[in-house]
Amino acid sequence: MDIVALLSDPAAWAALITLVILEIVLGIDNLVFIAILSNKLPPEQQSKARRIGLALALIMRICLLLLIGWLVTLQTPLFDLGITGAPGEHGQPTFETAFSGRDLILLVGGLFLLWKATKEIHHNMEPDDHSGEMFDKNKGVVQVSFNAAIAQIIALDLVFSIDSILTAVGMTDQVPIMVTAVVITVGIMLVAADPLAKFIEKNPTLVMLALAFLVMIGLVLIADGFGFHVPKGYIYAAMAFSVAVELLNMVKRNRRKAALATEHIA
Template identity: 60%
Template sequence: MDYLVQLASDPAVWIALITLIAMEVVLGIDNLIFISILTNKLPEHQRSRGRRIGIGLALILRLGLLSTVAIIVQLTEPVFSAFGHPFSWRDMILIAGGLFLVWKATKEIHHSVDTTHSDDDLLDKGATTVGLTFSSAIVQILLLDLVFSIDSIITAVGMTEHIPIMVIAVIVAVLTMLLAADPLAKFIEANPTVVMLALGFLIMIGMVLIAEGFGAHVPKGYVYAAMAFSAAVEGLNMMTRRAQKKKGSAGH
């Protein structure tokens, strides 16, 4: 208890906490976009539950990983070398997660562009397919949660050595994701062009994970600045289309 009181009375700890919360929230955007796109493919009555389960798993994973932080830190130790570069378990996890993100986003883009397959075909297969789809979505969310959680915890360890600070930051960030999940998913669903933009973000994030796995550090600020700029441009496009639609309706 004295330890917690001492932490609470230290201004440097509060600065570290605020910085870490901000970082965790920003890092959670990647995870949230993936969860939103994936759960939007589920039947409508399962979407909200799928998002809650996915984000809940993220919280459980991150808190569980924090309890084994000494092991997590060791994941950065080299395991083998190839092409003149030492690879750690963290590197391999990032590469695998990045490849999965690129594959999944590319598959979703192909599905959106290819109109030869109707969604009605899935409905004809009955409830078994729906249940399998929900289970498959949760498994995929769990896999990406693991990748993002390990990267998040390793980054947190580099910013502070106090476990309670990390726990508070993770809980606040995940609760923020939980609050934003449904509005973001509904916004993405209502705007098809945003879906394509979000899938492009996932491909970029996947490539960044792969690059970092191979030892090429990509400043996150550049990545999120590019995402923010693209989102702003798309926002202007949406406003233009909305204005043209109102003008067309007024003309009739």
């Protein structure tokens, strides 16, 4: 199908809109990770790191789309340990040990995300422990080097990109639609990255909540690598509910501060 035919095809537009929405939802965890990591850089480098991280995510996803034939082969099992879980409600095993390239990437990515999120939680819980880390005494936060931040962003971009593209492949076989959806999604993420990072930085309680999300996502990636597929709707519903509760707590704290300030003035 040529480009003109795609532009005049309502089904193509429907697929594009659906893909953009799906890619935005799937990209939230990636964006949260970039925001938390970039906030540990010096202020003058934070925005640059976010732009570079998202630009690399765009390049990586487009390259994967152009190598879509190879990407699909990642779902072919490479080896099998010969162990399967008990049959589930539909007769399928609850987990598998026939590992494909995609499974191995998800396992490694999940373990990395668990390690990184746990390490960040430790730094938040033990603010006086800065062993082996750069520390900004003025801001009271642990910092990372720019190159280290970019390297970690690239590593997680790869994991999220493969999962995202394989989801897109399951929805349409038109590469132009997938490329357009990826470009639009990353463009939206570029616009949202700085406000999200600043919002997280100004509200420290959200940092812990976001790190808890990353732990959960890491566990989901590991489970997916073992063939135990957790419906993404459950994950994002839990995240949305937690954010809504925290926003209510923020409103309550702000109103309490305003009331106390009024009392002091009076």
